[in-house]
Amino acid sequence: MAYRVLIVEDDPMVAMINEQYVKQNKNFTVSTICRNGEEALNFLEGNKIDLIVLDVYMPVMDGVETLKRIRDKKISSEVIMVTAANDTNTLEQTMHLGVLDYLIKPFTLERFLVALEKFLSQKETLKQNSIIDQNCIDRLMTQIGTQDKKIKPTEYPKGINKKTLSSMIEYFNENPGWHSVDMIAEKLKISIVTVRHYMNYLVQQKSIVEDINYETGGRPCMLYKKSDCQE
Structure with a gap:
């Protein structure tokens, strides 16, 4: 059974690229794409997700606040944070909130796949x-x-x-x-x-x-x- 991925990204083009990247690894499937954090939290209320690819800068609710809400709600999904800014303050905040990986735009397919392999490696160790x-x-x-x-x-x-x-x-x-x-x-x-x-x-x-x-x-x-x- 493939691991379920939620992509949270307000830019439709970037979201589509991320979806295509996920599909490069047969161990994962994209459940849906949400355009902001509020939409993502509503989706997570009724859906089990294994991995979230979460953008930092979004309207309505940004990625950092979304991640805080995810942790407050005890949602166990792993999170890969994505941002266009090399912002050390954001990096520090999200690391404290327990992210699996942190990708700086524009990232390559190869680097994205390394993040997925990191997820798989941890899961296999636990199994x-x-x-x-x-x-x-x-x-x-x-x-x-x-x-x-x-x-x-x-x-x-x-x-x-x-x-x-x-x-x-x-x-x-x-x-x-x-x-x-x-x-x-x-x-x-x-x-x-x-x-x-x-x-x-x-x-x-x-x-x-x-x-x-x-x-x-x-x-x-x-x-x-x-x-x-x-x-």
């Missing part, structure tokens, strides 16, 4: 962990840019199997260079979701490094390779 422990929290915080201490190799978090982990490490030891999730999944005969989960863990451990390939002709592809500076 893999029925019990939220400290290791799970550490991985989630690392994914949103918080630096954290390395977990000791013997302390495997929930959802990390020693045998599967060893197979991943052996794969990269035997195959230098960059590899996509699809390549790893096919070689090891495991699911793409599982590979993503283990890549998140290994990147946090600094055993693996990641990069984004923008030259795919389609949506960007995450690539991984063995770190050159393992301890």
Whole structure:
């Protein structure tokens, strides 16, 4: 089932572009487009939305006030803020209100898709962990840019199997260079979701490094390779 996205944008052209960007990732579907914050809040009253792409500057009710109301109403949707102004005050306000990402217009398709991948990465981490422990929290915080201490190799978090982990490490030891999730999944005969989960863990451990390939002709592809500076 695709994640439901609400686009809140007063400029029809920008809203259409954002909708087309969302459609580049098959894991998401656009539920509707609202022209201002008040319209968005009315829609959210009766509709479940997983992710909101929220513009800052809009008539009737701007994005910052809309985000405050969303949090006050305990609406659990993740939010990507979008603005044309590099306004540090707005950035600080929205970060305190818990946004997933922050995009400055004009942003590229590639950068927009990175924000969607960030959403997917967090969701997959939570799905893999029925019990939220400290290791799970550490991985989630690392994914949103918080630096954290390395977990000791013997302390495997929930959802990390020693045998599967060893197979991943052996794969990269035997195959230098960059590899996509699809390549790893096919070689090891495991699911793409599982590979993503283990890549998140290994990147946090600094055993693996990641990069984004923008030259795919389609949506960007995450690539991984063995770190050159393992301890």
